[in-house]
Amino acid sequence: MTSNYDMLGRDELNDLEAILSISNSDVDEVIHAVRANSDVLFTWDYERSKPALIKLYEKAKTSQWNAETDLDWSIPVDQEAEVRKNQSANQSTFGEIDLKGTVFSTWGEDDWVKLGVEMQNWSLSQFMHGEQGALICTAQIVETVPWIDAKYYAATQVMDEARHVEVFARYLDTKLSGHYPVNAHLKMLLDDIISDDRWDMTYLGMQIMVEGLALAAFGFMQQMSSEPLLKKLLRYVMSDEARHVAFGVLSLQDFYTELNSKEIRERQEFAYEAAVRMRDRFLQQEVWERMGVDVKEALTLTLADPGRNAFSGVLFSKIVPNCKKLGLLDAGDGWLRTKFTELGVIEYEDWVDTGAEYDSLDAVSQDRTA
Numbered sequence: 001m002t003s004n005y006d007m008l009g010r011d012e013l014n015d016l017e018a019i020l021s022i023s024n025s026d027v028d029e030v031i032h033a034v035r036a037n038s039d040v041l042f043t044w045d046y047e048r049s050k051p052a053l054i055k056l057y058e059k060a061k062t063s064q065w066n067a068e069t070d071l072d073w074s075i076p077v078d079q080e081a082e083v084r085k086n087q088s089a090n091q092s093t094f095g096e097i098d099l100k101g102t103v104f105s106t107w108g109e110d111d112w113v114k115l116g117v118e119m120q121n122w123s124l125s126q127f128m129h130g131e132q133g134a135l136i137c138t139a140q141i142v143e144t145v146p147w148i149d150a151k152y153y154a155a156t157q158v159m160d161e162a163r164h165v166e167v168f169a170r171y172l173d174t175k176l177s178g179h180y181p182v183n184a185h186l187k188m189l190l191d192d193i194i195s196d197d198r199w200d201m202t203y204l205g206m207q208i209m210v211e212g213l214a215l216a217a218f219g220f221m222q223q224m225s226s227e228p229l230l231k232k233l234l235r236y237v238m239s240d241e242a243r244h245v246a247f248g249v250l251s252l253q254d255f256y257t258e259l260n261s262k263e264i265r266e267r268q269e270f271a272y273e274a275a276v277r278m279r280d281r282f283l284q285q286e287v288w289e290r291m292g293v294d295v296k297e298a299l300t301l302t303l304a305d306p307g308r309n310a311f312s313g314v315l316f317s318k319i320v321p322n323c324k325k326l327g328l329l330d331a332g333d334g335w336l337r338t339k340f341t342e343l344g345v346i347e348y349e350d351w352v353d354t355g356a357e358y359d360s361l362d363a364v365s366q367d368r369t370a
Contacts, residue, residue, distance in 0.1 A: 007273045013342065014303055016296055019280050022188065027181040034190075037197040040143040043151070052250045053149040056358075060156035060243055063364045065236055067167045070364075075229040077175040082227050083116035094301045094308075102301070103293050117177060118287045123221065125180035126281065128168035130210055133190040134244070135161035137206040144199035150251055157247065160240040167233055175229070185281040189274055200252060204267055207248025208326070209274040212318040212354070215241040220314065235363040242354055242361035249322050249355035256326050268328050268336040275319065275343060279312060309344060316345035318354055325353040 005011050010018035048054055099105045138161055141154040172179055193205035215238060222234035256264065288298040302308050320340055323329050329337050329349060340346045 002269055007269055008276055013276065016299055016303075019283065020285060020295060020299070022184045022280075023285075024181050024184045024187065029181075032187075034194045036140060036194055038140065038144045038199060038202075039197070041146050041199075043146055043148055046148050048149055050147060050149040050250075052355075053147075053153050053247070056243060056247060056250065057149065057153045057156065059359070059362070060153060060160075063239060063243070063362055064156075064159065065163070065239075065364050067163050067170070070236065071167065071233055072229060073170070073174070077227055077229060079117055079120065079176055080113060082225070083113050083120065085226055086116065086224065094305050096307075097301055097305055099301075102297060104301075115287070115291060118290055119284065121172070121176055121178045122180045122284055122287045123217075124168055124172055124176065126183055126186060127214065127217075128165060128172065129182040130186060130190075130214060131161055131164040131168060133186075133193070134206055134211060135165060137190075137193055137202050138244075140194065140202055141199065144202065145251070146199070147251075150247075153247055157240075157244055160244065164237055164240065167237065171230065171233060180286055183281045183286065185277045189277040189281075192273075200255060201267075201270060203248045203252055204270060205274055207244055208252070208322050209271060209278065209319060211241055211244045211248070212322055213278050213315050215245055215354070216315045216318045220311075239361055239363040239365075242358035245318060245322065245354040246358040249325055249353060252326050253355075256328070261332055264328070264331045265335065268331065268339075271319075271323055271328055272336060272339045275316065275340070275345075278315075279343065282312060282315065313343075313345045313347070316340075316343070317348040317351050320345055320348040321351045321353040322355070324349050325355060 003011070004013065008018075009022075012018075094104065135158060138154050138157040142151050142158065145151055145154065189205070189210070193202055193210070196202065196205070218234045218238045218241065222231055222238065225231050225234070256267070259267070283299050283302060285295050285299065288295045320329070323336060323340075329340070337346060337349075340349075
């Protein structure tokens with residue numbers, strides 16, 4: 001049986017020394033090369049044979065939006081003022097944990113505001129990097145998936161992802177106060193997804209795992225933010241993301257019924273590894289480094305906070321039901337169910353899967369018919 005060490009490079013899930021040993025060794029890197037090992041597939045069968053993907057493709061065509069004209073970039077953004085509105089959230093970073101004797105016990109209001117600013121810069125930077133990963137992965141799906149209906153839809157998603165990179169980069173450049181380089185855990189996951197030679201692993205890693213977590217994270221940020229430009233930007237990005245995750249569910253659910261138990265276990269292990277990498281990413285170690293505090297001390301407090309763990313769990317509220325819909329949760333001996341239980345996210349298994357809800361999240365169409 002594959003161990004945690006084999007998959008994650010550590011035996012214990014919360015081994016901070018091992019988590020922190022993974023860092024971005026070249027923060028000034030501009031071009032990053034990854035060798036893709038997959039075959040490019042032509043198909044000479046142009047028959048439209050997958051009704052669910054045909055419907056999704058039609059929805060994508062009518063739900064395109066223009067970042068330049070559909071968002072009001074003239075709206076001024078006072079980042080510090082927005083952060084101060086959520087000051088109580090900033091100061092509850094560690095929940096009810098006693099901070100006496102830690103560096104945080106001496107912090108004043110300005111320190112907590114600075115933390116909120118840095119966390120926002122970090123979050124939107126990682127969203128931007130993840131969206132470029134989705135741009136590349138979806139272009140790869142166009143090349144590698146064997147069905148014409150999937151190639152058609154994936155081509156629309158390439159356009160969506162380019163737009164997402166565009167809007168996050170522009171918001172960071174013109175409305176916020178700084179960028180962060182790609183998080184090492186996210187970078188490692190993107191490299192693994194792109195370099196795998198199996199086309200369905202690109203779907204599983206990006207459409208189900210990365211995009212699934214992003215959809216939940218965007219929804220949380222959209223609810224918490226009071227800044228109108230960011231709220232609309234996130235609503236529109238979520239509108240696209242829901243289709244993207246549905247694309248993964250609708251494409252893989254039949255295909256996975258054809259795989260043997262060994263192949264299914266490989267997919268389960270890949271899903272678990274991706275989940276842990278994404279959880280580790282949200283520990284935001286780069287923020288603590290920039291704030292000049294002891295990273296291990298900050299993360300020890302973070303991991304001990306039940307409220308923080310509950311928030312992290314919500315980020316998996318799209319991933320767990322989608323894995324269940326694909327048959328990965330209980331396949332074999334229920335290995336992935338056990339692992340998601342250890343991660344503390346199994347409670348979301350019966351939430352609605354994205355294959356059934358994407359139409360209700362189409363904010364673009366809703367605004368146009370209002």
